[in-house]
Amino acid sequence: MQITTDGWLELPIGIKHEGKLFKKVRISKSCLLDMKIATNPQYKDNGGKTLLAQLSRCIQEVDGLLPAKTSVDARIPENTKWLREMYLEDAVYIIMQRDFMSDPFEKEQGVEYTCPNCGNEDVHVLLLEDVPVYFAEDATTPNEVYNEFTLEDPVEITRGSGTVKLVSGFTMPMNLDTHIRLMSSASSEEQRSAFSVALACAKFLDSAGKEYTLTEAESNVLSNSNVMTIIQSCTVIPGVKQVITVNCSSCDEEIAQRIQVPNFLSKKESAKTVLTNLDKGMSKFAKK
Numbered sequence: 288m289q290i291t292t293d294g295w296l297e298l299p300i301g302i303k304h305e306g307k308l309f310k311k312v313r314i315s316k317s318c319l320l321d322m323k324i325a326t327n328p329q330y331k332d333n334g335g336k337t338l339l340a341q342l343s344r345c346i347q348e349v350d351g352l353l354p355a356k357t358s359v360d361a362r363i364p365e366n367t368k369w370l371r372e373m374y375l376e377d378a379v380y381i382i383m384q385r386d387f388m389s390d391p392f393e394k395e396q397g398v399e400y401t402c403p404n405c406g407n408e409d410v411h412v413l414l415l416e417d418v419p420v421y422f423a424e425d426a427t428t429p430n431e432v433y434n435e436f437t438l439e440d441p442v443e444i445t446r447g448s449g450t451v452k453l454v455s456g457f458t459m460p461m462n463l464d465t466h467i468r469l470m471s472s473a474s475s476e477e478q479r480s481a482f483s484v485a486l487a488c489a490k491f492l493d494s495a496g497k498e499y500t501l502t503e504a505e506s507n508v509l510s511n512s513n514v515m516t517i518i519q520s521c522t523v524i525p526g527v528k529q530v531i532t533v534n535c536s537s538c539d540e541e542i543a544q545r546i547q548v549p550n551f552l553s554k555k556e557s558a559k560t561v562l563t564n565l566d567k568g569m570s571k572f573a574k575k
Contacts (some may be wrong), residue, residue: 311350316442335467361436376526407537419528456491
């Protein structure tokens with residue numbers, strides 16, 4: 288990952304608006320307002336809403352779409368259509384870049400793993416500059432960014448008075464609006480799993496190429512191999528590569544391991560602590 292120094296980024300996919308993609312944006316470093324956004328009860332338990340709010344402040348300019356803001360703390364209205372339709376992969380990339388700009392010392396991440404071959408437990412040090420990012424360089428419209436997959440075990444579902452056999456499908460990047468709805472409707476952490484996210488991005492096809500969307504109940508009949516196929520299809524969508532291969536320090540076994548991307552739920556407690564300490568410090572200063 289090439290870390291920006293001037294705030295300008297080329298997005299892995301791009302912002303869609305009126306049939307076009309806008310790929311160049313300028314962002315700013317994080318500030319106290321971002322921490323306040325992260326702890327706002329309005330966004331409680333929905334990382335998508337927090338992400339949307341932070342992007343509305345962080346994005347300063349979009350080449351060809353949004354003129355430069357007059358103030359760094361000005362916020363784009365959260366109901367702005369192109370903002371809500373931003374791809375989640377682009378949003379995560381922007382926030383990671385913002386965090387790297389804001390704290391130049393956080394340039395690495397410890398990736399914990401347990402080797403399935405020898406049982407060795409260790410930590411692989413990953414330099415954040417080495418995190419791969421997929422770019423949809425040849426895509427000029429949103430519909431060109433997708434990945435096809437074939438179902439190893441065809442699935443039969445009921446439609447109307449008959450049954451339909453699904454044999455293949457494709458995944459497309461999820462936008463923020465869909466992500467927010469998924470988070471709002473999830474009743475448990477289990478429902479917010481990798482497969483729930485993948486299923487929300489997936490369309491299925493019969494042998495004639497007709498397109499279908501599965502309900503949560505219908506997805507329960509998918510075999511484990513089909514589930515892994517769909518999740519894998521999502522992992523190669525443009526954006527930050529969230530699964531890397533590490534070698535066991537003991538037996539050299541190759542292990543696929545997921546890295547941490549910005550998590551807008553787990554950071555709330557640390558943000559609250561920072562704000563509390565800051566308030567205490569300001570109170571002491573005022574008394575003097």
